[in-house]
Amino acid sequence: MKRIPYFPGCAMKDQARDYERAAQAALAALGCELVELPRWNCCGTVYSLANDDLMRHVGPVRNLIRVQDMGEDRVLTLCAMCYGTLRRSARFVAADPERLSRINAFMSDEHDYRGGVEVLHLLGLLRDVVGYENLASKVVRPLTGVRAAPYYGCTLVRPREVGVDNPDQPEVFERVLSALGAEVAEFPYKVECCGAYLTVGAPAIVAGRVRDIVASAAANGADLIVTSCPLCQFNLEARRPGIGPRLPVAYLGQLLAWALGADACLPPEAEALIQGTTPAAAGAQQR
Amino acid sequence: MADGLRLSREALAAPFVGKVEELSGQNLSACYQCGKCAAGCLFTEHMDALPNQVLRRVQLGDESVLAASAPWACASCLACAVRCPKGVDVARVMEALRLLALRRGLPHLDPRATAGVPQIALVGAYRKLTP
Ligand code: SF4
Ligand code: SF4
Numbered sequence: 001m002k003r004i005p006y007f008p009g010c011a012m013k014d015q016a017r018d019y020e021r022a023a024q025a026a027l028a029a030l031g032c033e034l035v036e037l038p039r040w041n042c043c044g045t046v047y048s049l050a051n052d053d054l055m056r057h058v059g060p061v062r063n064l065i066r067v068q069d070m071g072e073d074r075v076l077t078l079c080a081m082c083y084g085t086l087r088r089s090a091r092f093v094a095a096d097p098e099r100l101s102r103i104n105a106f107m108s109d110e111h112d113y114r115g116g117v118e119v120l121h122l123l124g125l126l127r128d129v130v131g132y133e134n135l136a137s138k139v140v141r142p143l144t145g146v147r148a149a150p151y152y153g154c155t156l157v158r159p160r161e162v163g164v165d166n167p168d169q170p171e172v173f174e175r176v177l178s179a180l181g182a183e184v185a186e187f188p189y190k191v192e193c194c195g196a197y198l199t200v201g202a203p204a205i206v207a208g209r210v211r212d213i214v215a216s217a218a219a220n221g222a223d224l225i226v227t228s229c230p231l232c233q234f235n236l237e238a239r240r241p242g243i244g245p246r247l248p249v250a251y252l253g254q255l256l257a258w259a260l261g262a263d264a265c266l267p268p269e270a271e272a273l274i275q276g277t278t279p280a281a282a283g284a285q286q287r
Numbered sequence: 288m289a290d291g292l293r294l295s296r297e298a299l300a301a302p303f304v305g306k307v308e309e310l311s312g313q314n315l316s317a318c319y320q321c322g323k324c325a326a327g328c329l330f331t332e333h334m335d336a337l338p339n340q341v342l343r344r345v346q347l348g349d350e351s352v353l354a355a356s357a358p359w360a361c362a363s364c365l366a367c368a369v370r371c372p373k374g375v376d377v378a379r380v381m382e383a384l385r386l387l388a389l390r391r392g393l394p395h396l397d398p399r400a401t402a403g404v405p406q407i408a409l410v411g412a413y414r415k416l417t418p
Contacts, residue, residue: 015405045410049363049382051312056414081407158365167369192329193364197411201400205333205360212329231407238403 004125005067005075006034009082010042011230016079016251018265019230023078023122023253025262030130030138034076037066043085046197054102060089061103064117065110074118076125078253080229084155087119087162121156122228122252123172124164126179135179140261142181145277148255149185149222149247150174151213153232154193167191176252177226180259181278185222189213194235206239218245224273228252248273294347301348310383317373318342324367324377333360338367338377345380358384359395363415382415389418 004027012020024034040063048056063086067075077083093100094115104112120128126135150173157163157170165172170191174184194213195206214236217225225247227233236249248269258264258274266274308315318339325337334357336344344352358381367377389395396416401409 010406010410015407042410044414045407046363046414048414049376049379050310050386052310079407081411154364154366158369160369193362193366195330196362196364197408197415198360198362199408200404200412201396201416202333202360205330205362208332209329230405231411234405234408 001028001033002031002129003033003035004129005070005072006036007040007043007063007067007075007077007082007086008036009040009077009079011079011081015234016230018267019078019228019251019253022251022257022263022265025264026253026257026260029257029260029262030135032125032129035070037063037070037075040066043082043089045081045085047085047088054099057089057093057099057103058106060086061093061113062107062110064090064119065107065113067117068113069111073116074120076120076122078122078228078251080121080153080156080227081231083119083121083164084162088159090115090117090119091162121164123156123176126176126256127172132175132179135176136181139179139181139259141259141278143177143255143259143274143278144181145279146182146274147185147221147223148177148182149187149217149220149225150177150190151217151225151227151232151236152191153227153229154191154196156228157191173226173252177255180255182255185217185220187217187220187222189216194232195239196231196235199231199235199239203239206235207241210235210239211241211244214240214245214247218247222247223277224270225249226252226255298348299346301350303350304345304348306387307345307380307383310386311376311379313375313379315342315346315375315380318346318371318375319373321372323370323372324375327366327370328361329364329366330360330362338381341384342375342377342380345384353384353388353391353393355384357381358388359416361385385415386418389416392418 157167195209199206250270361381
């Protein structure tokens with residue numbers, strides 16, 4: 001078993017619990033054991049875009065110190081937002097010794113962060129550590145016939161220097177879904193924003209975005225939307241309009257677990273769809 | 288803007304312009320108003336000024352832009368930031384305007400709006416929309 005330090009973030013212990021459980025089971029089937037950081041704190045969810053907000057990096061950096069204290073130099077996130085925030089902060093402090101020393105001085109009760117931790121996302125891990133071919137060879141319940149729309153959203157691909165892939169034409173999500181046997185539904189909204197945190201104060205704006213995203217996925221043949229972002233997932237389900245296509249939404253980890261024969265903890269709508277579509281599922285009596 | 292805007296050396300060197308440049312870390316005069324940021328922004332229907340217009344008004348020292356709806360309809364999606372041919376990160380300019388408004392005491396997130404949303408949304412919204 002390859003041991004991989006793992007930062008869950010708040011959503012994995014709450015609304016996205018099923019994503020976490022499924023991803024852990026799936027990665028175990030791939031020979032990776034997720035080792036949760038012994039103590040961790042909120043990453044802050046959104047990365048500060050202001051120049052006078054050094055305080056906002058304290059939370060992320062504290063988590064990176066935990067990784068360093070484990071004697072490790074990489075940490076995995078399942079959540080797209082944690083990925084963006086942690087990875088950007090890691091870059092931000094590594095780029096400037098002056099900033100780093102100010103943050104270290106502020107956290108005098110911790111070991112100094114030395115700047116060497118790399119933040120990975122599940123998609124990057126599947127591509128770079130597991131490998132597409134290896135992944136495909138481990139599939140026992142291929143998602144044959146399932147037309148899945150990979151919804152990246154924002155923080156996986158922007159800004160360019162921290163993105164898991166090219167910001168305009170990413171392919172890692174598509175390659176992973178193909179390795180699982182699914183058919184990929186390409187759609188133009190795959191890297192467009194769902195409205196993110198505007199869902200709190202301006203749900204109507206988000207509803208408009210979600211309407212367009214879902215309609216575009218459906219128009220391009222999708223019968224399922226896949227995401228790795230708990231905020232996208234919430235918006236896609238809670239803010240979708242009552243009329244128009246209703247595509248089930250599933251987390252990347254859940255499809256992964258399904259295909260690898262692990263406990264997938266799929267939401268009922270998505271499970272029914274996959275059960276009804278894939279020949280392997282129709283034949284087998286699993287789960 | 289038709290009757291209020293006067294170009295002058297003072298306006299271009301106004302403390303407001305400097306403050307936005309400092310907070311955002313962006314060179315505002317690099318913008319040549321191509322409009323690519325606005326073309327790619329999916330939130331313009333809720334904005335009273337397009338992202339490039341917001342930029343122009345800041346360039347010209349027009350502080351009334353702090354009362355515009357645009358920064359509050361911006362979701363920090365960074366679509367503009369990756370597309371600007373001049374390397375201007377408009378999302379950072381929007382953030383600077385939000386912060387200046389919030390630090391002047393403009394309350395923007397109504398606590399009554401927070402019911403029924405998950406933690407990830409709450410933390411994000413409080414970080415972006417409260418001082
Ligand atoms: S894309 Fe850049 S140069 Fe063009 S209008 Fe927007 S900020 Fe200005
Ligand atoms: S960051 Fe804001 S201004 Fe820029 S494209 Fe996104 S929503 Fe529009």
